[in-house]
Amino acid sequence: MAFVTELSSIEFIDLKMQLSQIRPSIDTAIARVLSHGQFILGPEVKQLEEQLATFTGAQYSLTCANGTDALVLALRALGVTAGSAVCVPTFTFAATAEAVALLGGEVIFVDSDENYNICPEKLRVACHEAKKAGLNLVGIITVDLFGLPAAYEVIHEIAREQDLWILGDAAQSFGAVYHGKKAGNLATISTTSFFPAKPLGCFGDGGAIFTNDAEYFETMKSLRVHGQGTHKYDNVRIGYNSRLDTLQAAILLEKLKIFPEELQKRQAVAARYASALQNVVTTPPMERNIQSAWAQYTVRLPEECNRAALIELLKAEGIPAQIYYPNPLHLQTGYRHYQFTPRKALQNAENFSKRVLSLPMHPYLLPREQDRVIEALSKLVSSKTKAVSQNLVV
Ligand SMILES: *Cc1c(COP(=O)(O)O)cnc(C)c1O
Numbered sequence: 001m002a003f004v005t006e007l008s009s010i011e012f013i014d015l016k017m018q019l020s021q022i023r024p025s026i027d028t029a030i031a032r033v034l035s036h037g038q039f040i041l042g043p044e045v046k047q048l049e050e051q052l053a054t055f056t057g058a059q060y061s062l063t064c065a066n067g068t069d070a071l072v073l074a075l076r077a078l079g080v081t082a083g084s085a086v087c088v089p090t091f092t093f094a095a096t097a098e099a100v101a102l103l104g105g106e107v108i109f110v111d112s113d114e115n116y117n118i119c120p121e122k123l124r125v126a127c128h129e130a131k132k133a134g135l136n137l138v139g140i141i142t143v144d145l146f147g148l149p150a151a152y153e154v155i156h157e158i159a160r161e162q163d164l165w166i167l168g169d170a171a172q173s174f175g176a177v178y179h180g181k182k183a184g185n186l187a188t189i190s191t192t193s194f195f196p197a198k199p200l201g202c203f204g205d206g207g208a209i210f211t212n213d214a215e216y217f218e219t220m221k222s223l224r225v226h227g228q229g230t231h232k233y234d235n236v237r238i239g240y241n242s243r244l245d246t247l248q249a250a251i252l253l254e255k256l257k258i259f260p261e262e263l264q265k266r267q268a269v270a271a272r273y274a275s276a277l278q279n280v281v282t283t284p285p286m287e288r289n290i291q292s293a294w295a296q297y298t299v300r301l302p303e304e305c306n307r308a309a310l311i312e313l314l315k316a317e318g319i320p321a322q323i324y325y326p327n328p329l330h331l332q333t334g335y336r337h338y339q340f341t342p343r344k345a346l347q348n349a350e351n352f353s354k355r356v357l358s359l360p361m362h363p364y365l366l367p368r369e370q371d372r373v374i375e376a377l378s379k380l381v382s383s384k385t386k387a388v389s390q391n392l393v394v
Helices: 002-006 015-036 043-056 067-077 095-102 120-132 152-162 214-224 246-277 307-316 343-355 367-383
Strands: 060-064 084-089 106-110 136-143 165-169 189-193 207-211 297-300 356-359
Touching: 015 043, 015 246, 043 060, 043 207, 043 246, 060 067, 060 214, 067 095, 067 165, 067 189, 067 207, 067 214, 084 095, 084 120, 095 106, 095 136, 106 120, 120 136, 120 152, 136 152, 152 165, 207 214, 246 297, 246 367, 307 356, 307 367, 343 356
Parallel strands: 084 106, 084 136, 136 165, 165 189
Antiparallel strands: 060 207, 189 207, 297 356
């Protein structure tokens, strides 16, 4: 045991290291806000929105209080009301489906593809079935899970065929690139989150919405501040209070400066994991024209591998590993009443939820720390796998 305690623990996501790189500029940015005192929708908010639009390539960018609100504001602008049916991947964070449910919409769960994103073939079937059953199908929510963009090319085709909008939940993929276009500019409306652990995180809650449609933008801008009309006390619709704090905007402006470099560092960490682990576990794809933002580095263990025991052993070696997500949403207590899609059509998600494991991933992960993760995982996966699996390589 003495040997084990000598090894320091590796951080799953190291936010302290990032802060230490930019601490003086963050302190200055915060001090500037304290001096001008415009805490609500101050100049930094506008500045950040302009920079986010430039970064993503989307024409309009609107910040808001968090990534969940971003989804709700977008769905409201898209006209979702009670009785609207929306296709949603079942293997995601609850907020994706929650936003639809909060507006009284019908959630139609769709299974995952090999990359954990909404499966286009099954999406096509779900759309067909929903329309055949007489549901008021209005749109599709895609999630770029773990940072990897969904299969937008095919999904856009389906949306065109079926006359549906696409809401891109890019909470985990801010910074990702798909066929030359950035996450945030891949759907009718896209949303993201600045929760601290996301690729671009602030020091609290925050979110943003992106679109190329002026009308959606104006509606969401109004919804963000109590359905505001032409002036503060003109309320043209029922809205929300969902502004991003000026302080958080000031912090994000500083973090955005180092973000492109951080994305490159994440990419290097991912490449190193991929080459060392591709024969040990199923590693995420690395394609030239689709670049993940690497919110998580999530591998799939062989079917016979005892994941719980593996996690404990890794922990004993100072290596944190997490399960995202232990249950697909169609099995969650709050969501299992959405039964339009039969459970047997959601088997990939159920299977993946039992086998996924997310490894330490952040821009400041050192090669020697990564080597510890790689060595431990390689050693432990084979010791915790009873029979050699046929589906190690997909
Ligand atoms: C984090 C997350 C959200 C919600 O973002 P918050 O800022 O925490 O509200 C929504 N969807 C996905 C896929 C997420 O990972």
